[in-house]
Amino acid sequence: MDAAEYLDLLLKALLLAGVYAAMAVGMTVVYGVMKIVNLAHAGFLMLGAYFALELFQHFHIDPIFGAVLALPVFFLFGMAVHWLLVRWLPKSDTPTLASLLLMFGFWLVLQNIGYAAWGNEDQSILTPLTLSSVHIGETISISKVNLVVFAAAVFCMIVLQIVFHRSWFGRSMRALIQNPYAAQIVGVDDQRTSRMTFGLGTAFAGFAGALLGMLYSFAPDFGTRPPFLLRSFVIIVLGGLESVSGVALGAVVLAILETFSTMIPFPWYWHGWKWHYLPPSYQTVVPFALLVVVLVIMPKGLAGLFNRKWKAA
């Protein structure tokens, strides 16, 4: 392989990272503020994809606008879910099993609603953009839909970053992430901020689901069958669980590792310990293995690793 092909793959990995970041960021804010590992995230991704599909099929709304429309709709939906279910959970500084199982139960319900409404066959959103691509030189070709999706994802991440750092709501979210008790003492409304955070997390899940729906085919078990839920876990764990910029970093690392995993030679046992490439069928193991390794070696994520170094220096 020559340099241009590597560059092509690297570009594709970076474009993928943008969508991954949008996908994981909703999970990270919910975890940060409420310490809930949101397993229902996969269900929201799935609903987002179908939301864009329905708008596209019935009202001929471009899925990119569908994704943007998903933001307010899923924001309200998330607030409703919080009001109905999540707020009854006992409060805790660390994630509880109860919260995990509650969100898992809700995911099952969402999945079943998906099956009841749309059946179990794979769907995909095909627009004129899907099959056209941009060529740079001879080897580099990038699908236009990937570019558009990447742009939308990055734009929304920037908006989120501004909300996070420039608004009163963002400031209360950050306060709750850093120290929930101190935040309440200085007058942050815990319940209201939690509700809006859950809405925000759900909104981003719906948005990212619509974007992913433009790139991949989906069924109601979306989130497990391309394992986007686990990829989100890997990303937020890599990012140190609580920061938006950490998520961007985690997404880039995961996307690059996944893309290049089949090109790293390993000494394989059944090749007599000779160096061989990872067979492509094992490529899906990479995020799972990475998840376990990262959790064990650096539970505070990449950012935590850097922080420790900086503090030591």
Added chain:
Amino acid sequence: MNRPSGVGGWLQLILPWLLLSALLLLPVGHPSDNVIRLLFLTAVWTTTSLGWNLLGGMAGQASFGFAVFFGLGAYTTALLMQYGHSPYFGFIGGAAIAMLASFFIGLPTFRLRGPYFVIATIGVTEAVRVIMNNLEITGGASGYRIIEDKPFNPLEHYYTAIAAVALAVLVSTIIANSKFGLALRAIKQDQDAAADLGVNPYTSKLWIHAIAAGLTGIAGGIYARRAAFFYPGDVFAFQTGISILLMPVIGGIGTVWGPVLGGIVFVIVEEQISVKFPNFHLLIYGSLLIIIILLEPDGLLGLLRRLFRLFRSKRDSGSSEADQVFWRRSGA
């Protein structure tokens, strides 16, 4: 063992034996094959449920990854039978391999706490499934078939499953009433405090993980022998791990009889209700889970207990000592 006291205490002592003799004597009445099949499935799933409960309920380390042990039990039993060993040797082999795997999984992941451990187990179970889907000696994704020379005897399968569930109940009861069980409960409530009092949380978790894995591996082997055909998308599925976790949660986490109750409810839902409403079984599980978590975290057993207390307090105000002993002994 404490001496039983009061009606509740005696009931607690006698009921399991009555249940066991009823199950052993049942085939005398020539029940239909379907009844035997349902009881077989209940026994197998209850064994896994009791296994999960040892780690998840008593020690408080919820794992989403028990499908790994179930699947390893199934494949080990099948491979050993393929090489001409007795199926019973296969079950023991399955348990041994599952226990070995539990150490491999536990050694790194028990350094993590609470949710990090849970997420790690999800990663492990998915990785194992992908690997088994691609492994050539077990036939990969297309599955594995067990061929036995003997004619199919449902009663033999039934009795093996009953023996397994009896073993699981026995192990659970012994652990619940032992010092080790107390150590596990201390870890569940506050790991640091338990460590200060001389419990080693890391090794205790490793051992209970191994025991739980062994029971689940046996159940996997028994299931595989009767099913005769299985594939990684079935025994190693994320859904299998979820089912194993749902049962104790439905029945009542951390008790001995809760997981049994959960196993019974699970098979009824799976085999009877799901058949009538095939499009809504996820909805049923999901809503059951949500209702239990929000309204009755102690599961169906907790609900029964609350009803019983209500009934008692109407008859004589305040609960008697015998009543309290009854519930304390049942392992809550």
